[in-house]
Amino acid sequence: MxxxxxxxxxxxxxxxxRTIAREVAAKxxxxxxxxxxxxxxxxxxxxxxxxxxxxxxxxxxxxxxxLSELAQLCSVLAEGCSSSAMILAMHQxxxxxxxxxxxxxxxxxxxxxxxxxxxxxxxxxxxEVGTFGDTRSSICGVEVAGDxxxxxxxxxxxxxGAYCDALLLTCRRNPETSASDQVLVLxxxxxxxxxxxxxxxxxxxxxxxxxxxxxxxxxxAEQILPGAYADSSAMSMVPYSHVLWSALxxxxxxxxxxxxATMVRAEARKTPGTTPTSAIRxxxxxxxxQAMKHHWQATANEFxxxxxxDAGRTELLSLGWALKFNNLKTSCSDMxxxxxxxxxxxxxxxxxxxxxxxxVGRHYRDVLSASLMVSNDRIAAKSASMLLVFKDT
Amino acid sequence: xxxxxxxxxxTASERVRQVLKAHGRLATAIESLGDTDSLYQxxxxxxxxxxxxxxxxxxxxxxxxxSLLKRGTFESVAAITSALETLTPG
Numbered sequence: 001m002x003x004x005x006x007x008x009x010x011x012x013x014x015x016x017x018r019t020i021a022r023e024v025a026a027k028x029x030x031x032x033x034x035x036x037x038x039x040x041x042x043x044x045x046x047x048x049x050x051x052x053x054x055x056x057x058x059x060x061x062x063x064x065x066x067l068s069e070l071a072q073l074c075s076v077l078a079e080g081c082s083s084s085a086m087i088l089a090m091h092q093x094x095x096x097x098x099x100x101x102x103x104x105x106x107x108x109x110x111x112x113x114x115x116x117x118x119x120x121x122x123x124x125x126x127x128e129v130g131t132f133g134d135t136r137s138s139i140c141g142v143e144v145a146g147d148x149x150x151x152x153x154x155x156x157x158x159x160x161g162a163y164c165d166a167l168l169l170t171c172r173r174n175p176e177t178s179a180s181d182q183v184l185v186l187x188x189x190x191x192x193x194x195x196x197x198x199x200x201x202x203x204x205x206x207x208x209x210x211x212x213x214x215x216x217x218x219x220x221a222e223q224i225l226p227g228a229y230a231d232s233s234a235m236s237m238v239p240y241s242h243v244l245w246s247a248l249x250x251x252x253x254x255x256x257x258x259x260x261a262t263m264v265r266a267e268a269r270k271t272p273g274t275t276p277t278s279a280i281r282x283x284x285x286x287x288x289x290q291a292m293k294h295h296w297q298a299t300a301n302e303f304x305x306x307x308x309x310d311a312g313r314t315e316l317l318s319l320g321w322a323l324k325f326n327n328l329k330t331s332c333s334d335m336x337x338x339x340x341x342x343x344x345x346x347x348x349x350x351x352x353x354x355x356x357x358x359x360v361g362r363h364y365r366d367v368l369s370a371s372l373m374v375s376n377d378r379i380a381a382k383s384a385s386m387l388l389v390f391k392d393t
Numbered sequence: 394x395x396x397x398x399x400x401x402x403x404t405a406s407e408r409v410r411q412v413l414k415a416h417g418r419l420a421t422a423i424e425s426l427g428d429t430d431s432l433y434q435x436x437x438x439x440x441x442x443x444x445x446x447x448x449x450x451x452x453x454x455x456x457x458x459x460s461l462l463k464r465g466t467f468e469s470v471a472a473i474t475s476a477l478e479t480l481t482p483g
Binding site: 136137173177178179180181228230231234314317318319320382385386388389390391392393 | 457463
């Protein structure tokens with residue numbers, strides 16, 4: 001990928017993220033988890049380092065990072081704090097939709113340019129009371145009168161809702177159309193009012209603070225993203241979600257394995273010449289971790305290569321690619337808890353204790369969210385249905 | 394048994410409409426849609442579109458190659474009919 005002179009080299013973005021992961025995110029991860037609080041220190045550091053606009057094209061002042069680069073950043077941040085990495089990933093997914101489907105309109109072009117200087121955090125509002133987790137159908141519809149829109153949505157979860165600077169909502173193209181005829185609408189802070197309807201006291205990913213909200217918004221009709229959500233979902237939201245999530249789950253698993261490895265090395269130093277039995281387990285889990293990493297890396301690289309051509313982009317609308325992203329998501333979300341479980345078998349009671357440096361309890365609870373955020377059962381049912389017509393030739 | 398195009402009394406477009414009526418689960422009745430009207434705006438979901446693909450493969454005794462299994466192929470009655478023309482012999 002070619003970069004303009006304003007874009008920072010990827011090595012710089014990676015170094016910045018790594019420093020934030022170690023010096024900020026990791027330091028606060030336990031209190032973020034314990035108190036189920038928003039990781040404000042990490043987000044402030046990411047904004048300071050202008051890491052919320054890495055996906056904005058370099059022509060608009062951003063870094064023009066590729067999917068595989070973004071995934072690497074999410075993975076590295078997840079080694080410090082899962083919630084922070086999930087927030088970064090969710091934000092980047094929203095930016096991907098704006099960049100890839102809005103860039104040709106003056107409103108979104110201007111918004112993306114402003115993102116570089118103001119670093120707004122964008123939250124996702126795809127869930128809705130009554131659609132039972134099916135993001136590809138909406139009950140609410142956007143109403144346009146003249147050059148203004150109004151929209152009211154009852155969402156079951158809004159990612160870090162109270163801490164967003166903008167929201168990207170799915171809704172019907174108009175109140176009269178069918179449930180699957182959807183569009184995306186961007187609402188900036190001044191455009192919406194939130195009424196919290198549920199709490200966020202969860203097993204893991206506690207810092208993402210994503211309770212239910214009733215969202216009332218109004219704004220300029222230009223804030224409706226051009227095109228159909230069916231396309232932006234297949235070409236951007238699903239690819240970015242499944243790759244970035246898989247990468248961050250792998251980062252969480254890597255930190256758990258890292259803790260286990262530290263313990264194995266300490267044990268080995270006590271008895272040089274004798275390989276500790278736990279080292280065998282480490283060898284096994286190390287292989288699983290590598291397979292998981294290679295899965296998201298390969299998918300991301302293939303996606304980035306497709307991006308080089310217009311014809312490649314439309315390939316993303318094919319069943320083959322839909323299956324590929326489904327497989328990545330279900331495979332990595334199943335693998336992450338198994339890897340952390342293995343790490344726990346190595347660390348034993350020291351990993352089970354919350355107050356030990358080898359603790360992997362938080363990691364374990366956090367990765368259990370993986371198979372639930374977009375339920376693996378729902379994805380498997382969709383894949384099963386696609387395989388009735390897909391020939392894989 | 395699937396009927397082959399030459400012996401059917403119905404046109405390809407009429408047979409496509411029958412399949413859509415049986416499997417499309419459209420919110421708008423197929424009879425009220427023109428050949429080029431968007432089926433997606435009429436409520437065709439990705440799940441129902443798989444059943445439409447299966448119905449068409451059975452009705453026309455063809456197999457859609459993976460390259461045609463795209464949203465655009467099933468956008469309208471006209472789009473489906475023209476995709477079928479590239480597959481049906483004769």
